[in-house]
Amino acid sequence: MGNWLTLRGRFHSFQLHRRTITAILLLLAANVAAIIVCVGMGSTTISPINVIRALFGTGDPSHSMIVFSLRMPRVLVAIMVGAALAVSGALLQGIVRNPLTSPDIIGISGGASLGTVVFILYFSHLSIRYMPISSIAGAFAAALLIYFFAYRGGITPLRLVLIGIGMATALTAVTYMLILTASFTPTAVAVKAFTFMTGSIYGVSWERDVLTLLPWLAVLLPVSFVYARHLNVQELGDDVAMSVGSTVHVKRTILLFVSVALAGAAVAIGGAINFIGLMAPHIARKLVGPAYGGVIPVSALIGSLVLLLSDLVARTAFLPLDIPAGVFTAAIGAPFFVYLLYRHRKS
């Protein structure tokens, strides 16, 4: 087992392939490089060296100000949202055993959007800390409905996907209806709600966004790393998984719970950013093979990298305009989806 690194704890043990570790290290380095570039670029360009100086507190005060209070929160939010969406997608693809699904395609993000829009329109007097709760509640309501409708003596992945897509259409319609009919809606609020629906992370702040999102991820991401290995056995099919002693339905419900909560939390802050949940797990599988112990962390890193770069392009390519990052993830994601269909054409 020379190529495997085994970690044993009291309750859990992990096995990571050497390739996985290499991939994780390389992606970490890429993320750090991307962070430095992202923090440096914008209407005032700061060179990478000055960025690093500012990060260590030895730089020009004006640079430190730009780096810490303006660009850093945005970069951190991009990392967290990207990672959450990617892990959510990876878990979901494992649960429904369909490589073409993601939370945004089957309506879970749609539910979260609805929850958030309800919050923006009706509960805006409350602290933004409660927004993720509203979004996650929306995501759960959508997931429950989809699960309930798709249940007929068990869940088949196909039914889940089809019903999810139908629900996504309906949820989008209801969200638009709320925005258009809320009688007190001035256009500004409507624009805010629509910006949110495309998925953008501009104007984020430490207090409001970074600290709102952080606790959710701090709990959910470790749980998904630990639980991911149960997906490996489920990949073999329910019968096999049950006969080797996995409590399939319990594990699947927990994993679904984590996946939905991650999608909800990501949507609460980042809006409905499409296609990251679809793309990241595929790239991860390509890099480290299908075992979920490796796929989950690698997906997380890829997701954050993709969103960092999309956001970088979105805010610098059309200066002074700041375009929602979701537009760019969609522009990359749709061709990627076609490629996936092409790849899976035999199955």
Place this chain on the structure above:
Amino acid sequence: MSKVPTRLSYHTYQIRIDNIREVRKEEVMNTLLKTRAQKVVGLAVSSAVLIAGIICSIAFGVTNIGWRTIVESITAFDGSQEHLIIQTARVPRAFIAAIAGASLAVAGSLMQGITRNPLASPSLFGINAGAAFFIVSGSAFFGASGLSTFATLAFVGAAFTSLLVYVIGSIGSDGLTPLKVTLAGAAMTAFFSSLSLGILLTGGQTFDQVLYWFVGSVAGRDMGIFTTAAPYMGIALAGAFIIARHMNLFTLGEDVATGLGQKTFAIKLAAAVIIVLLAGGSVSVAGPIAFVGIIIPHLTRHLVGIDYRWVIPYCALLGGILLLAADIGSRYISFPKEVPVGVMTAIIGVPFFVYIARRGGVS
């Protein structure tokens, strides 16, 4: 596309046709209207309901208008406020709802026949999002404005997107499976909606103008829109009646249809043109309206079975009735504000969609 064998053995035909006879018998047993006479009466009743729906749509709303005033506004128009409301707002609205509903239902039924996919319908093919994208980019980049320009753009967008989704959905050796085409439609919808929202949000001036294109609505259109689009949609509806007989052979499977001497390619092409005219036309007059193209064909199959010669006229009438009824309902759901009718159909449509997906009619 599945490979079409050049020749099927006589035996295969016999088995297929026997199977189909069985299915047909069952279909006849399960349909509500069995004999020819019943179907004709049904058609007459539906037509009457459609006309009643148009009249109700003209009469009811924030201002209720009496019978006599409606008739007078046509026979002796005097320019009073009520007559103006009738002629410039209510009448176009009723006609647009009727023709858009009819077109969507017939388009859905043809799409389901051609792709042999019970969930195929304009909205799931991403046609609506594509049309909205063309409108948004037209108005943002080329300064397009006015409802009739938007209508043309919507039409082009619908044609383009449906073709795109069809091609993407047929990638692979198993052809256009329900799952693949649905996923392709969902992905294209996400793609085009993101792009159009992005364009909208960066060019704030167009926002109000195109907002309503994201949810279908038949309100606030003038008669000019109707008279521009109606001829195309009318021709397409007539075309659907004409190819109905040929569509029946498609339900036997493409290979059998070919074997029986059907020019499948020509029929498919004709059906595709008709679908684009119908779906594009309805998007251009009413914006994206979801689920009518799923609900009505399924109801119709329960009513009259699978013979397209009956299915098409029933779809047209019932589609018009559904959209008129949804539109009238949308005026009262949060009275006196109106809910866009596209939202109403989406909410009505989900149970149907769930039912069809659950029934396992899709493989």
